[in-house]
Amino acid sequence: METTPQRDLDLREERVRSLVGAVPYVLLAASTVLTLATHDLPWARMPVTLGLVALTAALIWTMTGLNPDWTARPRVMAAFVATLVVMIAVLSIRSVWFAGFFGFTGYLYSWQLLQGRWRFVGVTATAAITVTAYMGGLPAPTPSSVLLYLFFVAALVALVAVFSHLGETTAERSDERRRMVERLRETIRENDGLHAQLLVQAREAGAHDERERMAREIHDTLAQGLVGIITQLQAAERAAGTATGASAGSETADGAADVAEAAERNRAEWRLRVADAIRLARENLAEARRSVHALGPAPxxxxxxxxxxxxxxxxxxxxxxxxxxxxxxxxxxxxxxxxxxxxxxxxxxxxxxxxxxxxxxxxxxxxxxxxxxxxxxxxxxxxxxxxxxxxxxxxxxxxxxxxxxxxxxxxxxxxxxxxxxxxxxxxxxxxxxxxxxxxxxxxxxxxxxxxx
Known part of the structure; x- marks a missing residue:
């Protein structure tokens, strides 16, 4: 999920794009209102002028608002800009207010929708139309008038190119920052996934190491202890068997006494072996408990x-x-x-x-x-x-x-x-x-x- 600052930035950029899209209609409406308010045009010519205004608005809406995908088609956009420049010229002839305000739309769409040198062609044509409208017609055929006319046209073209280039640079930087933020988010997501994977591997490795430790400890305590206990019990069993066999084979009194003495020795050995087995069991039980708690050997x-x-x-x-x-x-x-x-x-x-x-x-x-x-x-x-x-x-x-x-x-x-x-x-x-x-x-x- 996007962070709040990034979401706010995206919303502001969306609002700016919406405002830029509304600029041509606002400028067209402002030019029309000023033409009506200043009586710059006779009332008899107003219906035709309003019809041209409506036709121009419909053209802009059809090409950019109704069919936004057409902006990716260079030839269609070239025809649209050329038609728009002609409409600006027609409206500027009828009132200078259209050249002063709505003429800006020609600069905007020429630079935005055309490519390469055709941008300068569209901007130059728009500048020539607006300067001609401000000067009341084409310049007089004198060097000073022609140079002044060309100066104003060149100045407008230069200003539009500079500010448009700055706008493009700002937009590119904004897009680059957006891509960097997206890459950073992707990296963070990958790092989170890697971190989770490493945690799982660490837990598995820890469990494996603990199983190996317990296996070694069980072998070194319980297994060896049980072997010792079994050895002592086997020795006790042999001692008991020897005593039983000796008792069964005695026939004389002296023999009975010797057998009794031998049996007593075997019983003593049997008791010693059993006692050793019990002690070993207790010691190894304690060692097993120590192994479970990862403690060192008791000795x-x-x-x-x-x-x-x-x-x-x-x-x-x-x-x-x-x-x-x-x-x-x-x-x-x-x-x-x-x-x-x-x-x-x-x-x-x-x-x-x-x-x-x-x-x-x-x-x-x-x-x-x-x-x-x-x-x-x-x-x-x-x-x-x-x-x-x-x-x-x-x-x-x-x-x-x-x-x-x-x-x-x-x-x-x-x-x-x-x-x-x-x-x-x-x-x-x-x-x-x-x-x-x-x-x-x-x-x-x-x-x-x-x-x-």
């Missing part, structure tokens, strides 16, 4: 990264069996919270893969603080795997499926996404029978630098 809230990794590896070794050696090198310093969270999650994922797939006896975890980088290395002496297909396909769902039904493919993808999102690199080296090495390098962005 990093109460301990530095090396201490949190030391506790994590020790707990993992207690629950899963293989011995883990953790080492931190270089000057320890607080890093950006996202960097520390990614490193912690990377260790969790790497150890989870070792527990599910590697069959390792020893695991080494090294955290190295360098000047510009912090590097995490996780190595194991397990069965390894084939990496010829590339880092993204080191574990396929068929080859990486454990007893718990979990797969390792998304875990490595999630780890790589986390690392590369922060400008880091992830390298995985492995061969069948030689173990696996996972190395993640991230920019060592300090908390103070990230805050700036």
């Amino acid at each position: 990093l809230e109460t301990a530095r990264l090396p201490d949190a990794l030391a506790d994590l590896t020790a707990e993992w070794s207690r629950l899963n069996g293989p011995r883990v050696e953790f080492t931190a090198t270089g000057p320890v310093r607080p890093l950006n919270a996202e960097v520390e969270a990614v490193l912690l999650r990377a260790v969790q994922e790497a150890l989870a893969n070792v527990a599910r797939h590697a069959g390792a006896g020893r695991v080494g975890v090294t955290l190295s603080y360098m000047e510009d980088l912090v590097v995490l290395d996780v190595r194991d002496d397990g069965i390894g795997f084939e990496t010829a297909a590339g880092p993204e396909a080191v574990l396929s769902p068929a080859s990486a499926r454990g007893d718990d039904g979990a797969t390792g493919g998304f875990g490595l993808t999630s780890m790589r996404q986390r690392v590369t999102r922060l400008g880091g690199t992830l390298d995985i080296e492995s061969e069948p029978g030689t173990g696996t090495a996972v190395s993640a390098a991230l920019p060592a962005v300090s908390r103070e630098t990230a805050g700036e």
